[in-house]
Amino acid sequence: MSAAPRTKRGEATRAKIIASAQEAFAQYGFHEASIVKITEGAGVAMGTFYLYFPGKLELFREVVFDLNRRLRHAMSRGSAGATNRLDAERGGFRAYFDFLARHPEVYPIIREAWFVAPDALRLHYERIATGYVKALRDASASGEIADVDPEVAAWALMGVGEMLGMRYQAWPDPDRASDAIPDDVFEACMQLVTNALQPVRS
Template sequence: MRSRESKGDILDTIVNLPKTKRGQKTLNKILKAAEELFYEKGYHSTSIIDITNKSNIALGTFYIYFKDKFNLYKYLLLIYSHEIRKAVAEKITESDSRYDKEKIGLYAFLNYMRVNKHVYNILWESLYIDKNIFVDYYESFSLRYIEGLRKSQQTGEVSEVDLTVLSYVLMGISNFIGLKYVMFENAEDVDFEAVVDSVMDILENGMFNK
């Protein structure tokens, strides 16, 4: 698992971030074990003892970082949100047009999900753990999305449509295209470029004949 380091005041309420490399290594072991167990067994069927046994740490060590399993789960979702945004942002940095940002961003999202299929399972289970987490996850994505869409709308590239609706339309496309071609199909056999081209053709030309 990649090094899990994040910043922000919100983290203070859910995780005690380590100050040493040794502490970060221990935290990463906890996160990796929890991630695998949540994916394999689900949140409710996974206990803190399961996590500490799998990560080969003492029970007390767990509580150095998290006060409970729920906060550990919330921290994982924050990590996924950060990683997805980073994966997309790194690819669209040099893109000038909204069209290119959407095309390259969707391709980056699909590739992230290709190697992180577990994210779908763990994220969507949040709807049955605490609906507020599920809502907050997508609402935060929407708000950030709207910022970029508004700039493109101001330049005239994006039409005068409701940006909240548009952000959810675009997120919905990404989510369900990902489900189809990453979860339902063998992602290694899928031509993501062709899939993305089809999506962009629909976005650019619409679904209705004029």
């Protein structure tokens, strides 16, 4: 377990270590990203590292949780203000893809978590799914979307976003102009989501 900072300065130092670790883990992988590289990137002494983290594994888990918190916050902001569930889906998916464009390190870190910290990987997905399942359950119960199994729908749609982000944003492509999701891909994704969730009107 990592130590909670007691001062604003301590919070800033801990945040610098996490940010440096995120970059190092994405670039070098868990095993090659040494604590020396991480502390040098953060501009802190080796001894300072151990004031906040018992070791590299605990830091890796915290990097996963930090990415997860920021991703969920971005998606929540993206869907805020939507007047219906389908609009919320559009805002949430847009925020998800925009986050990936700004943070391409998400994929290598989350993928490596399967081998390095599988408990953190599972929590990453479950924390996203928990709120999503509730939102879909409420929308289905009110008739706003189709009568779907909210848990199956949530996990399936999470998979849609993750696979499209991997294919069109994370994988190297010399012909890609930017890391943003292509507009036509985004619209095709939204059509798929709409077809899956839109209620059948008699």
